[in-house]
Amino acid sequence: MYKNIFDSHAHYTDKAFNDDRENLLDSLKESGICGVINCGADLKSSEKSLNLADSYDYFYFACGIHPEEVENLPENYIDILRDLAKHEKCVAIGEIGLDYYWRQDTKEKQREVFENQILLAKELDLPIIVHDREAHGDTLEILKKHKPKGVLHCFSGSVETAKVVLKLGMYIGFGGALTFKNARKALEVAEILPLDKLLLETDCPYMAPVPMRGKRNDSSLIPYVAEKMAEIKNTDPQSVLDIATKNTKDLFNI
Numbered sequence: 001m002y003k004n005i006f007d008s009h010a011h012y013t014d015k016a017f018n019d020d021r022e023n024l025l026d027s028l029k030e031s032g033i034c035g036v037i038n039c040g041a042d043l044k045s046s047e048k049s050l051n052l053a054d055s056y057d058y059f060y061f062a063c064g065i066h067p068e069e070v071e072n073l074p075e076n077y078i079d080i081l082r083d084l085a086k087h088e089k090c091v092a093i094g095e096i097g098l099d100y101y102w103r104q105d106t107k108e109k110q111r112e113v114f115e116n117q118i119l120l121a122k123e124l125d126l127p128i129i130v131h132d133r134e135a136h137g138d139t140l141e142i143l144k145k146h147k148p149k150g151v152l153h154c155f156s157g158s159v160e161t162a163k164v165v166l167k168l169g170m171y172i173g174f175g176g177a178l179t180f181k182n183a184r185k186a187l188e189v190a191e192i193l194p195l196d197k198l199l200l201e202t203d204c205p206y207m208a209p210v211p212m213r214g215k216r217n218d219s220s221l222i223p224y225v226a227e228k229m230a231e232i233k234n235t236d237p238q239s240v241l242d243i244a245t246k247n248t249k250d251l252f253n254i
């Protein structure tokens with residue numbers, strides 16, 4: 001039985017949890033979960049994430065606009081995020097970033113919204129939680145320009161990209177994808193990643209690790225990821241969980 005498990009990236013506001021959210025969140029501590037950072041993806045889910053953090057003592061939250069949600073934002077979205085971020089349990093601006101896999105048509109707007117939110121994070125001295133899908137070049141360029149604190153979540157880049165991210169002092173988040181059969185790139189990055197830069201996450205309800213792949217994910221499945229990482233790093237899973245939890249608390253000032 002594992003303990004001291006911190007899920008650095010979850011979406012418990014997702015409708016996939018509508019039927020049993022309360023029961024599930026009441027039970028997670030019994031599965032060894034000591035903390036969860038619930039991430040916003042738009043203004044509504046950012047506010048709902050704040051409400052979750054108010055309701056559960058082991059919950060924290062991030063507020064932000066996901067790159068797939070950059071259209072139809074109110075003009076004052078940064079002011080709204082700033083107000084949400086004043087809450088004592090807001091630990092980051094996220095998730096924010098670039099997604100050129102799903103959205104080729106909004107690239108310019110994505111970059112603008114990403115940069116505006118990085119500036120907000122820097123103003124508030126908060127780290128950022130970055131989503132980067134098929135946009136490694138532009139993401140790195142923007143990160144190099146602003147040098148924020150933060151994490152590249154659900155990392156999908158190459159070893160070369162990872163090295164740049166690490167040089168910027170940022171962390172790298174791994175979840176279920178590390179256990180997938182086709183995870184060659186992620187395995188290579190995991191091999192070179194210093195354990196003091198590792199965060200563990202679910203991105204639930206998505207990305208459930210093997211052997212639960214395809215099912216609804218939740219924080220209690222993080223040990224499968226820790227077991228895979230322990231195999232790569234030639235250590236034991238509880239040590240991986242302990243280090244990742246320490247890193248999460250360090251980065252997010254918890």
Ligand SMILES: [Zn+2]
Pocket residue numbers: 009011039095203
């Ligand atoms: Zn996410």
